[in-house]
Amino acid sequence: MKISLNWLKEYVDITLPVDELAHRLSMSGTEVGGVTHIGGMWDRDKVLVGQIVRLDQHPNADRLRLATIDIGGEQNTVVCGAWNIAEGDKVPYARVGARLIDGHSGEPAVLKSAKIRGVTSEGMICSEKELGIGEDHTGIMVLPEDAPVGASLLDYMGDVILDLDLTPNRPDCLAVLGIAREVAAITGRQVREPSLAYSESGESVSDLASVEILDPDLCPRYCASVVTGVKIGLSPRWMQQRLMALGMRPINNVVDITNYVMLEYGQPLHAFDYDRLVDHHIIVRRARPGEKMTTLDGLERDLTEENLLICDGGGSVALAGVMGGLDSEVTESTVNVLIESANFNNISIRRTSARLHLRSEASLRFDKGLSPELPMYALKRATQLMVELCGGSVAQGVIDIYTGKTEPASIHFSAAQVNRILGADMGLGEIEGVLKALGFECTEVRKGTGVEDPRSVGAELSVTPPYWRTDVRIVEDIAEEVARIVGYDNLPMSPLSGSVPRYEPDLERELREKVRNLLVDAGLQEVLTYSWTSLVNLGKLSRPEGLSGQPLKVFNPMSLEQEYLRTTLRAGLLSTLALNERHYGASSVNIFEVGSVFMPTEGDLPREQMMAAGIMTGDVLTKSWDRSATAVDFYDVKGVIDALMDGLGMVPDYSPVEDGDLLAGRTAAISITGSRIGVFGEVHPQVLERFDASSRPVYLFEIDLAAVFAQQRTPNRYQSIPRFPDVVEDLAVVVDTSTQAQMVMEIIMRSPIVSSATLFDIYEGPQVPPGKKSLAYSITYRAPDRTLTGEEVASIRSRIISQLERELGGTLRS
Amino acid sequence: MTQDTSVDEIQSQALGALGAIDDIRKLDEWRVAYLGRSGRLTSVLRGLGALPPEARREVGQRANMVKSVLEKALEEKEEVLRQAELQRSIEGGKLDITLPGRRPNRGRLHPTTQVVREICDAFVAMGFQIVEGPEVEWDYYNFEALNIPKDHPARDMWDTIWIDPPSESEKPMLLRTHTSPMQIRVMEKTQPPVRVVVPGKVYRYEATDATHESQFYQVEGLAVDTNITFAELKGTLYEFARRIFGTERKVRFRCDYFPFVEPGVEMAIDCFACGGRGCRICSNSGWIEIMGAGMVHPEVLRHVNYDPEIYTGFAFGLGPERIAMLKYGIDDIRLFYSNDLRFLYQF
């Protein structure tokens, strides 16, 4: 909502500088998002309203003219290159020395005396851009005909526009008068309410029109007046100016008045051409199923029973509270006007405007819930202006069907109740002072008795909010009113007291964060991708395990890319890979993401499965001055998994597995004590192609963190540092090439005396028989309680050899 | 006499030869030549038996003297050469210390994760616990129970992404628009005192631009107890601002509106970039808005069967990406989910 400071000053005296006013409004809840000064830089005595009394050709230039400007008893000749002006036009005139905006550079500049093609220009006439109020520099700004010649332009049209960011609880602030009340309360002034007086004549309104409300639940009140003999024309300049300042387009005097009063009071009004209302009978009713109506914007609307209609004897004439109809619109030939000022149920208005995608200045006020007391004030104001500005006469009385009238509810509270919320120490008098300034009616009563006695100790206040404050209902609302006017920053501030709640750990979360740390430690970069995806993207992958049927569908996706909730992290990671390779110039991509995937559950919220997944491709060691690059391979990824599991205190097992997105024979299932927790392997080239990723080997791992969490974590226990020396020996065994290293390792590790073994060489070639490979281990023997003898080590070693022979057909490599 | 002369000769020849040696490996050669078992001086000593007794004594003494002279000279020479060798090896081992080092691969947490942790840590230090909730929520938790019934005008404050079937269904499901639903879920399960912070992803039906994303994080907070006041809300959030933005920070509280709190608050900090004088970061106001907050609305407490006559509390919510943008001077929120590694590697 935009507010004109000039208009505002009609209702309240403002002595504060504008910036200070804007600040105080913002602090008290009426946020001022921007301040625009119209003419803030104009010198009062140098920028004036002028009239062009003569236009002559410049003697030395075809494209220039000499304009003689009258500024009231004084005439000056200026050189002018614009062609949108004529003799008689009123224009802004600036004397030499005036501060203006340079039309070309856009920078502030002081107007200097200048000789243009041999003629001295005595000042200049200005474009909107030169005046700093617009971007238009193509022509001179032409002022209205009634602009007072010789007057300071600043006095004539200078203003300050406040751009307010209002909150939906304060429909009363969608009005200049509402803001005036706020300003009055925070600056300690009184509001001057507009006059509502006018004289009535002729017939009684009830003889001219009647109103019938068939659905009073949607229309608690309907007020109307009839003004006859109006002359349709332009509204006065001041009204047009104010409407435009607040962003509305002037149309004609009758429509402008309804808009003006809406901006003034916040109550939307509608003016009907009285003579076009069939039977002069207004019926307020729900639309019938299948009923249609053409709104002012020329569109035919399909209606439902949720929509409220204003009808006459012939049918619908307006979509109540949202938009008028074409058939009863005020036109140039209108003579008699029926003004509607009604209150409509805000939910009905909300649903109607939402369903029809039709939001109007009226609907955005109605849908926040306006006071049913408001229509009468606004009706009288509009009627008064109609008489004053359109030359009409008013029928006697007003129509007022008010079935939804409720007694204003009062709020009882003590100072202690307010202080309990605010942590302050305010007296009842102070609270009362604030509330009275806001227009609340306050009565002090003795606690509990309801008897008025301001002197009694422990008194309570009984307050009734003013009619326009529909948002204040409970003592917490009162506390806010008091706090915001006193100023939040002027209230006490103290550290949090009270007891700290009992510790309830979220172990799953702790595990997840630990996984993040460990993957970062392993050299991977964390990414966060979107939770949504498309069927196309998901279709590039095999179907995730545990997903039957469709992924969860978004009802109102922003785009097709966001139509489904992800069931896997793979798609996001592979897309991120492709994006970084193709657009961001990345050569090595080692990334991971930890996040939820969404598995639909019939009739319930989806199962949000916490996953960790990563992608590794490119170089594990980059090219450097002393070494060449080393590409990532399967075992680098396995090493990351090992390190991750070790960090979690778990020992993983790996077994060959098939996965639709990974290459067979280069894929391993990760298990902890027999339960599968994840998978890793080389991504299938076809999958990479579908994601438009590079063709180099790309490795992917994926771990179900819920499955990891379900595993018992081996607590880290201290083991005493060995007191007796290790014996380290190498052992090379020749086995079939198909034998898995893990099988050899298991045999070696069987003896408790073997404390560790490291595979340090794998050999296939002429020195071993075809179909065989040699695996060389460095084995560490250790006993906790003694120094091992050579015989002991030899006997374990020979047992290992014989078991390798027996179980794997292995032979000692000589 | 000839023997005598020859011993002196040996000495001078030996010392001369020793002086010419510049390589420690050649010293042994010299030792063998003069002092070895078949060396020249040894030969003299061995030949003593052929001399007359008098000469034998004299030559013997002389030869032994020469021997000790040569041995001492050898020792000294050896030391000199060793020192020289060491010096040479030190000099030869000089490195170009400006060559690049071999960096271990370093991963980084996403800047959002880092800031979420910072925020949570600040509140954990004040006795808050971290809890999380579902990203797909019921309308009830996201709106209804937070005092935002269906058709409430305040619903316009959150453009919502709905899950199929849409909002007309009996129990509408949505992508949570804030992490505030956890206020309800936490209070449903526990009794006061409550002090929690709720980090997590939230979603909005919103076209993206430099300052708007449709997916981002939020950290929600809630404290409920028997005597929690507005003053404590201010104090707690002030302490938070000091921890995150520096102990010299000033804070400002203004009235704002959120349906689930009353009174409603917006907190700003004085601009850390310009110290309050006004700059681009603070839009020349000197203040930067960082979070919304307020005293928990009694309707919200009633929804979870807390008696508002007994309990009060405050809630707050802030956006980690916005905090990260302020802290690091990031000018486009879309960078957070574009996952451009050139962006992510900077944190």
Ligand SMILES: [Zn+2]
């Ligand atoms: Zn600043």
